[in-house]
Amino acid sequence: MRSFVLNSMLAGLAAAAAGPYAQCGGSGWTGDTACVSGYSCAVSSEWYSQCLPGTAASTTLATSTRTTAPTSTPTTGAAGKFKWLGINLSVAEFGQGTYPGTWGKEFYFPDNAAISTLLEQGYNLFRVAFSMERLVPDELTTTAASDYLKNLTATVDYITSNGAYAILDPHNFGRYYGNVITDVDGFSSFWTTVATAFKANEKVIFDTNNEYHDMDQALVLNLNQAAIDAIRGAGATSQYIFAEGNSWSGAHAWVATNDNLAGLTDSADKLVYEMHQYLDSDNSGTSDVCVSGTIGAERVAGATAWLRENNKIGILGEFAGGANSQCESAVKGLLDHLQENSDVWQGALWWAAGPWWADYIFSFEPPSGTGYSYYNSILKSYAP
Numbered sequence: 470m471r472s473f474v475l476n477s478m479l480a481g482l483a484a485a486a487a488g489p490y491a492q493c494g495g496s497g498w499t500g501d502t503a504c505v506s507g508y509s510c511a512v513s514s515e516w517y518s519q520c521l522p523g524t525a526a527s528t529t530l531a532t533s534t535r536t537t538a539p540t541s542t543p544t545t546g547a548a549g550k551f552k553w554l555g556i557n558l559s560v561a562e563f564g565q566g567t568y569p570g571t572w573g574k575e576f577y578f579p580d581n582a583a584i585s586t587l588l589e590q591g592y593n594l595f596r597v598a599f600s601m602e603r604l605v606p607d608e609l610t611t612t613a614a615s616d617y618l619k620n621l622t623a624t625v626d627y628i629t630s631n632g633a634y635a636i637l638d639p640h641n642f643g644r645y646y647g648n649v650i651t652d653v654d655g656f657s658s659f660w661t662t663v664a665t666a667f668k669a670n671e672k673v674i675f676d677t678n679n680e681y682h683d684m685d686q687a688l689v690l691n692l693n694q695a696a697i698d699a700i701r702g703a704g705a706t707s708q709y710i711f712a713e714g715n716s717w718s719g720a721h722a723w724v725a726t727n728d729n730l731a732g733l734t735d736s737a738d739k740l741v742y743e744m745h746q747y748l749d750s751d752n753s754g755t756s757d758v759c760v761s762g763t764i765g766a767e768r769v770a771g772a773t774a775w776l777r778e779n780n781k782i783g784i785l786g787e788f789a790g791g792a793n794s795q796c797e798s799a800v801k802g803l804l805d806h807l808q809e810n811s812d813v814w815q816g817a818l819w820w821a822a823g824p825w826w827a828d829y830i831f832s833f834e835p836p837s838g839t840g841y842s843y844y845n846s847i848l849k850s851y852a853p
């Protein structure tokens with residue numbers, strides 16, 4: 470992902486040293502290779518080196534003897550300590566750029582039969598992606614489009630009436646019609662509209678926005694705070710709110726990028742920090758190759774420490790890995806790490822199910838999605 474370039478730009482750093490737990494090397498890495506004081510750059514694989522606490526115990530990687538999976542990884546979790554484990558449901562936000570678009574052509578809604586199958590497997594959290602432009606067309610301050618709201622509500626109600634939680638995820642990257650949202654009052658108005666429509670449903674969770682990126686850091690803070698205040702102001706006081714950060718909400722980049730979000734306040738004290746983490750070389754989730762069998766836990770370790778230091782709780786709102794043994798080790802290592810740290814991590818959500826993902830590398834759509842077929846038996850063993 471482009472996050473480290475971005476971090477440097479935003480912070481106006483005089484470059485030179487990577488932050489705590491940041492990447493500091495690996496094949497193709499062009500960023501900083503030195504770490505800030507108190508940390509040293511440790512090789513974790515041919516593809517990834519990371520700034521870890523302590524001073525150099527220099528490690529040399531013999532590429533010819535590159536190892537794959539760790540041998541100490543427990544087979545599966547199943548300690549049952551997560552509050553939530555679930556799946557992203559992605560399809561109502563499809564057709565990005567075509568608004569409003571046509572139902573059945575540009576976008577669609579999740580399939581209740583697929584949700585039902587996932588519920589039976591024990592998943593209790595579903596992140597329902599939708600498009601702000603379709604819910605409030607033309608202006609952030611407008612009222613909700615009744616048909617789209619009705620269809621979205623039907624999906625949410627199906628999930629929550631079956632006992633699971635539904636996350637409302639405006640899958641907008643901090644943009645509206647492609648432009649960065651700078652109108653904080655308009656954003657507040659959008660959230661008043663959404664929260665008013667769903668405030669009676671205690672199993673709804675409000676996710677302020679999917680993956681802010683390349684935005685002013687103070688703006689990301691202000692948008693999140695405006696969303697929280699609008700949601701509580703609308704009378705939705707019992708529900709959880711998930712706040713996301715800049716740099717695509719990447720867990721690996723969280724400490725370097727989103728430290729200011731520790732300042733968010735919630736009058737209901739039900740704020741959860743939602744981070745995302747993929748396991749491929751650029752953190753983008755576009756490849757089914759994982760950089761090592763241990764990369765999952767390594768990439769979120771800094772975020773775990775940040776959550777604990779700041780007395781916050783988090784959820785891994787998106788993660789996935791390819792259907793192969795190296796990714797399997799990385800995914801298990803990631804989930805084991807989250808579960809071992811379940812005082813701060815409340816759970817995780819696989820990206821993604823949805824009826825239109827076809828043969829997508831991570832598709833968790835039952836009965837035959839690539840990710841579902843390979844990972845369901847592993848994933849569900851971590852269900853609460």
Ligand SMILES: *[C@@H]1O[C@H](CO)[C@@H](O)[C@H](O)[C@H]1NC(C)=O
Pocket residue numbers: 572616617620
């Ligand atoms: C809502 O769903 C119905 C089918 O249940 C469909 O006919 C309609 O076009 C959808 N409208 C929107 C805006 O999603």
Ligand SMILES: CC(=O)N[C@H]1CO[C@H](CO)[C@@H](O)[C@@H]1O
Pocket residue numbers: 559562563598640753754755820
């Ligand atoms: C990692 C991943 O699959 N990201 C996808 C998120 O969803 C949008 C569409 O909603 C895709 O464009 C991204 O590729």
